[in-house]
Amino acid sequence: MSxxxxxxxxxLLQLQPRRIVTAVVFGAxxxxxxxxxxxxxxxxxxxxxxxxxxxDLTVAVVAVRALGISRGVFRYLERLASHDTAFRGMxxxxxxxxxxxxxxxxxxVTGVRRGVLLSRTGEDIDTVGAVVVxxxxxxxxxxxxxxxxxxxxxxxxxxxxGILAVSLAVAGIVAPWLATSAARTAELAGMAATAExxxxxxxALDHAAELRVAGRLDAVVEAARSASAEVAAATDRAAPRAAFAAAATPLATGVSVLGSLLIGVVAYDGGTMTPMALAILVLLPLAAFEAVGPLPAAAQAVSRARIAAGxxxxxxxxxxxDTASTTKVGTSRASVDDWVLRARGxxxxxxxxPEKSTRAIDLDLARGARVAITGPSGVGKTSLLMTLxxxxxxxxxxxxLGGTPITDLEPASVRRVATFFAEDAHLFDTSVLENLRVARGELSADEAEAVVRSVGLGDWLDGLSNGLDTVLTGGERAVSGGERRRILLARAICSPAEVLLLDEPTEHLDAKAGADLLTALLQRGSGLVHPRRTVVVVTHHLPRDCTPDQVLSLDFADRENTLPNAAEARTFVSTQERRWSGVGYP
Structure with missing residues (x-):
């Protein structure tokens, strides 16, 4: 492999040679x-x-018209074929x-910021795909x-x-090299700034309200503006070489035409060349440079694509x-009854x-367990869910998991059992049904509607113009904060995972609605989640009448190396704790 x-x-684009050859033939x-x-x-x-x-001129006149028409037709076919290939590849x-x-x-992807991840799967893929066209x-x-x-x-x-060959080499090799150098300089210099x-x-777009409340919105916007200015400055620094690259092709064209003209005039005066041959000798080089004219831009596209590909x-x-150093074990669906997710220390x-990690926790999760994790923001509740x-x-x-260290299991096998649903999960600019199918692709419309209504979105669904087929234009911007949380909760419930690890599923809901929904999640008999599925919920506010099987209350005092008396920090605080262990519920 290269x-x-x-x-x-x-x-990764899985380009089909047949389609590439077709586009090249049409272009040629x-x-x-x-x-x-x-x-x-x-x-x-x-x-x-x-x-x-x-x-004597009739055939030539008709041929000129045919060539003029075919040039436009085949250019269109080339664009059609190359763009089709590129879009399929992307x-x-x-x-x-x-x-x-x-x-x-x-x-x-756990530690990659969303903006960076979007750039890799969005703009960078577009850059690599554009190299086809x-x-x-x-x-x-x-x-x-x-x-x-x-x-x-x-x-x-x-x-x-010979003169034409040298001139084409200058326009087709030297000019692209200069263009590539300029593009590489601009791209490398501006890469970090673009990511920033x-x-x-x-x-700023996703958390404008929170940033404004915290008084940090102006600083974030200014940081984005500064990064954008750095990208422009990097482009300006590469401009001189780009200018020389742009001038190389016209210069080579002029040299070729003038050289052909001088050779033709000498040959015509010597009687060894006809007027028709002289005209062809002068005008043909002009048309020949049409083929190499796009090469500087092509070289720049390849250079940008190589950096994006990196x-x-x-x-x-x-x-x-690393399968060489670690043997990964699969967990089949057939043996899912045997699993227990167990944490020790x-x-x-x-x-x-690491100094900001949680305290040592012992936890057993099997079928039907209902666990709540509480504590102030920043104490490590989400990190605990992500670790589980x-x-x-x-x-x-x-x-x-099932007695096997979770790091020795195939990630796909782990996710079939336990899946984390983040509070800031993405809503896509597509239909409500397709947003739910992110969790389970074979989800039927009837199943989706039942889940949507079960999380309290029945009236909202009835008010949509096309029901589940209504497109959420702009993704999360098409719904309120509370509706977004309920949709994400519905997506989690639609998931085939046995253990649902939910991060703040009732945030942005009013107090009563949030308490009712949280209580339904943490009680096996509520009918919201199948009683044999395990639910672990991170929340700031646990309703008084909610009685999960276990409540883990985390605090900053639980962290080692955080306070002087960390050794004396409490190891478990919960008035509602009810310890549970075992492999399942009757």
């Missing part, structure tokens, strides 16, 4: 029509000057990336037509053909599971900041 990131990224015919048109028009002009019988690439991230090491096809067409033009001119004058801009812009492959590589947190889901490695302690 180590070039661009080749690896192009493999289009540019070839222009080349033939220039040669034939030159012959026709010179021949008409000799005033032959009009019938769709395949995103599918492949999503699949690899979903089945690979969860740590690949802007790079591969134009380069292949230029090679074919350059040889054709040189060969045709060689039939008239070898010297002129995406990060701040997404943060970012994509780096993301994919972090998701690869588990401290959850981010490996980059296998998205974060334990800072300390042991976490097993």
């Amino acid at each position: 180590t070039d990131p661009l080749w690896r990224a192009l493999a 015919v289009a540019v070839g029509s222009g080349l033939a048109l220039a040669a034939l028009a030159a012959w026709l002009i010179a021949r008409a000057w000799q005033m032959p019988p009009v019938l 769709t395949a690439a995103r599918t492949n990336i999503y699949r690899r991230l979903a089945t690979g090491d969860p740590a690949a 802007r790079g591969i096809v134009p380069m292949a067409v230029a090679v074919v037509l350059s040889f054709a033009a040189i060969g045709l001119l060689a039939t008239i004058s070898l010297a002129a053909a 801009y995406a990060e701040h812009a997404v943060a 970012r994509i492959t780096a993301l994919i590589d972090t998701a690869l599971i 588990l401290r959850a947190g981010w490996s980059t900041c 889901a296998g998205l974060l490695s334990p800072v300390e302690g042991r976490l097993t």
Whole structure:
């Protein structure tokens, strides 16, 4: 396998050679029509000057019209074929990336900010896919037509053909090299700034209200503006080389035309060249440069694509599971009755900041368990959920599923049992039904409607113009904060996972509605969640009449190395605690 990131990224596009060849053929015919048109028009002009019988020019006149029409037709067909290939490839690439991230090491995306992740799966994939239209096809067409033009001119004058070959090399090699150098300088210099801009812009768009309340919105917007200015400055620094690249092609064209003209005039004065041949000799080079004209832009597209491909492959590589050092064990659906998710001395947190991890926790989760995790913001509740889901490695302690360390299990197998549903999960710009099918692709419309109504969205659903088929234009911007939370909760319930790890599912709901929904989640007999499915909920406010099987109350005092008396920190605080252990409920 090639180590070039661009080749690896192009493999993700699953390009079909037949489609690429079709686009190149159409492009070659289009540019070839222009080349033939220039040669034939030159012959026709010179021949008409000799005033032959009009019938001698009829075929040439009809051919000129045919070539003029075919040039536009085949250019359109080339664009159609190349864009179709590129769009198919980008769709395949995103599918492949999503699949690899979903089945690979969860740590690949756990610590990646949303703006960066969106750039990798969005703009970077577009950049790599665009290389088909802007790079591969134009380069292949230029090679074919350059040889054709040189060969045709060689039939008239070898010297002129040599000058044309050198000029085409300057326009097709030197100019693209300068353009590539400029593009690489701009891209590398602006890469970090672009990622920073995406990060701040997404943060401002997604959390504008929270940032304004915290008094940080202006700072985030200013940071995005500064990053955008740095991107523009990087582009300006690369402008001189880009200018030389742009000037190389006109210069080469002028040299080729003037050289052909001088050779033709000398040959015509010597009586060794006809007027028609002289006209073709002068006008043909002008048409030949049409093929190499797009090459500087093509080289820039390839350079940008290679850099984008490097970012994509780096993301994919972090998701690869080292099967050589660790034997991954699969957990089949047939043996799912045997699982118990058990934590012993588990401290959850981010490996980059272990001093802020939770205290050591012992926990047993099996079928039907209902557990609430409470505590102030920032204490590590979400980190604990992510660790239980296998998205974060334990800072300390042991976490097993069915007696096997969770780090030794295939991530896909873990997610079939336990799945984390984040409070800021994404709502897509598609129908309500398709947003629910994110969790389970085979979900039927009747099942989806039942779940939507069960989470309290019945009246909202009845008010939609197309019911479940209504498109949420703009994603989460199409609904209120409370409606968004209920939709995300419905998605979680639709999931086939046995253990639902829910992060703040009732946030942004009014107090009574949130309490009722939370109580229904944590009581097996409520009917909201099947009684044999396990529910673990992170919440700030636990209703008084809610009696889950176990309540874990975390606090900042539970963290080691945080307070001077950390050794004396309480290990468990809950007036509602009811310890539970075992493999299942009757």
